Amino acid sequence: MSLPNEKKLNHLLRDWPSEAVVVTSWLNDQGYSNQLLNRYKKSAWIESLGTGALIKTGDKVGYEGAVYALQNQLNLSVHPGGRTALSLLGKAHYLELSQTKVDLFGDTFETLPGWCENRDWGVKLAYHKSNFLPGNIGLTDLELKSFSIKVSSAARAMMECLYLAKTNPQIIECYELMEGMNNLRPGSVQQLLNQCNSVKVKRLFLYMAEKAEHSWVQHLVVEQIDMGKGKRSLTKNGSYVSKYQITVPKELEEHGKQNL
Template sequence: MSTDNRLKINQLLSDNPSGIVYLSSWMVGQGYSLDLQKRYRKSDWLTSIGTGAMIRTGQDVTYQGAIYALQEQAGLSVHPGGKTALALLGKSHYLQMAPNKITLYGGADERLPTWFLNYDWGLELDYHGSSFLPPEIGLTEIEHKTFSIKISNASRALMECLYLAPKKQDLLECYQLMEGLNNLRPKEVQKLLESSSSIKVNRLFLYLGEKVNHAWFKHLDVSKIDLGEGKRSIIRNGVYDSKYKITIPKELANDEL
């Protein structure tokens, strides 16, 4: 390998944090041709983890390093959300969490690349693509070793949980999660609810917020939130709440938690 090419790979590795995935398409845009990338793999500087993705040889790369690449190199809105985000934020310590499962969210037209799906991250991936919330709001950055990634903040994370309820997320657990969110920012919650296109999520979030009776709930302007028209049957054989026009679990309605 020529001195110039060696200097170039050193520059790439020094300019970027350790423990991340390098996307081949992004590298081409940075001036690293496909042929040059092939030379770096042959010289054992980089190791392929699937078509279009590489890591620095010898480094232990976790799913966070892959999320970093999707966000910073591919410009995707894919992010840890729901219960995973709440766990990362320390908001779900009293709930039963699957230690080897992470929940990711992205836009309705976004898909996890094949290399991400096929690589063994040592955990189960649970991905949901939806556009019920805009991709640019309700996110916060968390540090992971040498870099940071965007994840859902607590308000958005709970809304993502409610989006999956009741088929893929237990509503009683959502209530328990809401109980722990006593310090949400009213303006932040208001913006998310006004931006949400899911009537189910909006009604359930307000129902749970009011039931828990957190101080921030009193500062919301419900008149600006789209609650739709008519009744919504959330679950079968539930109890009907006339204010929010939803059916909810009997245990939740009767405070049998």
């Protein structure tokens, strides 16, 4: 290998975070031709993860390493959200200790590349395309061993959980998660609710936060939030909550009343 190419290789390996995916197109933009990358592969410095993606030889790369590449090299808004984000942030202690499914959220026009979607990461990737929240708000940096990724903040993750909730058990589980949200920042919650376009999520979020008696609810300016019009039934044969015009599971509405 020529000296210039050896220097480029040293530079590449030095700046390549451990356990992270690097996208071929991004490397091309950095001056690494496909021909040069093929030489590195033949010399066993790097290896293909799939078409268009590479890892350092010997690295054990998890889905987090894929998210790193999606965010930092492909500039996608794809991020761990919902239950996954709450677990990563330590906000979901009662959830299973070992993750079997990872919830990723991205904008409606964003698609996971084949190397990401088809790879066996040891967990099931559940990718949710949505625009009920803007992709650039309510995110926080999560520091990992050698790199950081953006994940949903606790408030945004809670709203993502509500967005996905379809069944009574899922709705009740969301409330159990909400009970632990006692230290959310009102300003962040306000911004998310103001820009959320899901009436179901906004009404459920406020209903649950109020039911859980969180003090930060008092600092929200509910008049600024578009709550939509008309009733929303989230379950059959449930209890109607007139303040928020929603029908919720009876066991949720009755939760805590037996202690009064």
